[in-house]
Amino acid sequence: MKFFRTLISIVLVAVFASAAGSYATLKYLEYNNQLNQQPKEHIKIVNDGTTKSQNVYQAVAEKASPSVVGILSESVSQDNLFSVKHKVQGSGTGFVVDKRGYILTNSHVVSDGNAKSVRVILHDNKLVRGNVVWYDSTIDLAVVKVNTSGLVPAELGNSDDVRVGDIAIAIGNPLGTELLSSVTQGIISGLNRDVSTENSNMSDLMQTDASINPGNSGGPLLNQEGQVIGINTAKANADNLGFSIPINTAKIVAQRVIEDNNYKKPVLGVAGIDVKTYVTYTGNQLDVDNGVVIRRVENGAVADKAGIEVGDIIIKIGETDIKNMGSISKKMYTYTKGSKDKITIIRDGKKKELNIEFK
Structure with a gap:
């Protein structure tokens, strides 16, 4: 039996975006009208460099960016040789899934629940304290709660409808807090991918060639309608090779965690x-x-x-x-x-x- 192992590097990011200009707003409304007037199967994206093609990406960024947040964490690491403890700063991305303050991100962004403190950077650059209310390292997902108002939940899509070749747009911060609100675009390159990371083996991931660099972890992967279809989680040691957790995997989890504060996953044992x-x-x-x-x-x-x-x-x-x-x-x-x-x-x-x- 042949066995292939993909070496995957998991990395973190902080993201928050500023509002786009009035021109982009008008173009977004124009594109949104097109969506409302035409059946989904009749919408065609013409990627020939024309203004119409470019406005798809502008519209998605305009729609989704207010829901994206940056996550800053601090954990304590201990040197095994000398038992010296030192603070480790981390950063990642998340996106709002409920206006009551619930944010979805990767488990590794919050050190698999071991982060001593979590702060969240909102779309308006406001910095607030966050609380990890749930995480599961085996599927690399976590929910962070903030106590603030005015949040804009992201629109969640249906990852079961995703096909190879579909447009894929990622929003994240590829270098910590250096390049905020970076938007990259590509396509869905593959489905049902299995990859191995340093911490776990993950299955049924979506593969994309949209640029996912160190810092995009936990950020949304979006379709051409600005709906979240995946959560960016891993980048291979190769160009244009990133992986995302299908949003349908996270929907069930997020709903149960949000609606039941004492929710406990059934365990097989x-x-x-x-x-x-x-x-x-x-x-x-x-x-x-x-x-x-x-x-x-x-x-x-x-x-x-x-x-x-x-x-x-x-x-x-x-x-x-x-x-x-x-x-x-x-x-x-x-x-x-x-x-x-x-x-x-x-x-x-x-x-x-x-x-x-x-x-």
């Missing part, structure tokens, strides 16, 4: 390693290409009660194919107390279905 990594490190060939090899099952957990054992390979939960622990984590957000489903495993080379229930 397993620890494991994806098949590809397992084969690479052990040299042992398996009968499947994707899945999670179970290394530990928590006593009394959902998985334990379902009969899952160490050594089993989880390949599907419900109708969702499982590629890594991130896949399991994402699937858990679709369940609530009382949910029931089936889990498909490979045990001793044979496929088997087990029943799971979240009580």
Whole structure:
């Protein structure tokens, strides 16, 4: 079995944008009228250098920029050799998803919940304190809450409708606070990409050639209508090769976190390693290409009660194919107390279905 590992560098950014001029506003209204008057399938983007083509990007920036924020974090790092603690400053991007002050960003932007302080730079350059109310490092998403008014939520699109070749526009700050409100454009280069980072393996990402540089993490990836279709999360050590988390992955999470302040994700209760990594490190060939090899099952957990054992390979939960622990984590957000489903495993080379229930 061949195994390919993409070396991905994860980086942070701070973004806030200023309002565009009246000319861009008029052109945005003109473009918006076109959207309202024509069915979506009849809208054509002519990228031939004409004024009409350029106004698409202006319109998207005008619409989306007020929702984009900068995130500054401070965490404490300890030198393992001398046990010396020192402060680490970080910066990233986020965007407003609810006018009550909820902001979506990457988990690594807030040091996977370990940031000692978080500050948010709003669109009007106002600096306010933020509070991390939720994060999940396995899917690299986090929600930050600020207490302020006048926020403009971003319009969220449908990432299931995204196709290769669609226009993709990123808003972010590629160099900390040096180049604020940078807008880059390109296309969707690929879908359902799996990449490995230093901290985790991520699956089902969107690939884009829109410039995503050190500093864009957590920023929105937008379609031609100014709707968020992804959250920029990783950049490969290669030109024009960036990756974004599909917005549909984040929608369910954000909604449940916002509506339930005490929300807790259902837990399967397993620890494991994806098949590809397992084969690479052990040299042992398996009968499947994707899945999670179970290394530990928590006593009394959902998985334990379902009969899952160490050594089993989880390949599907419900109708969702499982590629890594991130896949399991994402699937858990679709369940609530009382949910029931089936889990498909490979045990001793044979496929088997087990029943799971979240009580």
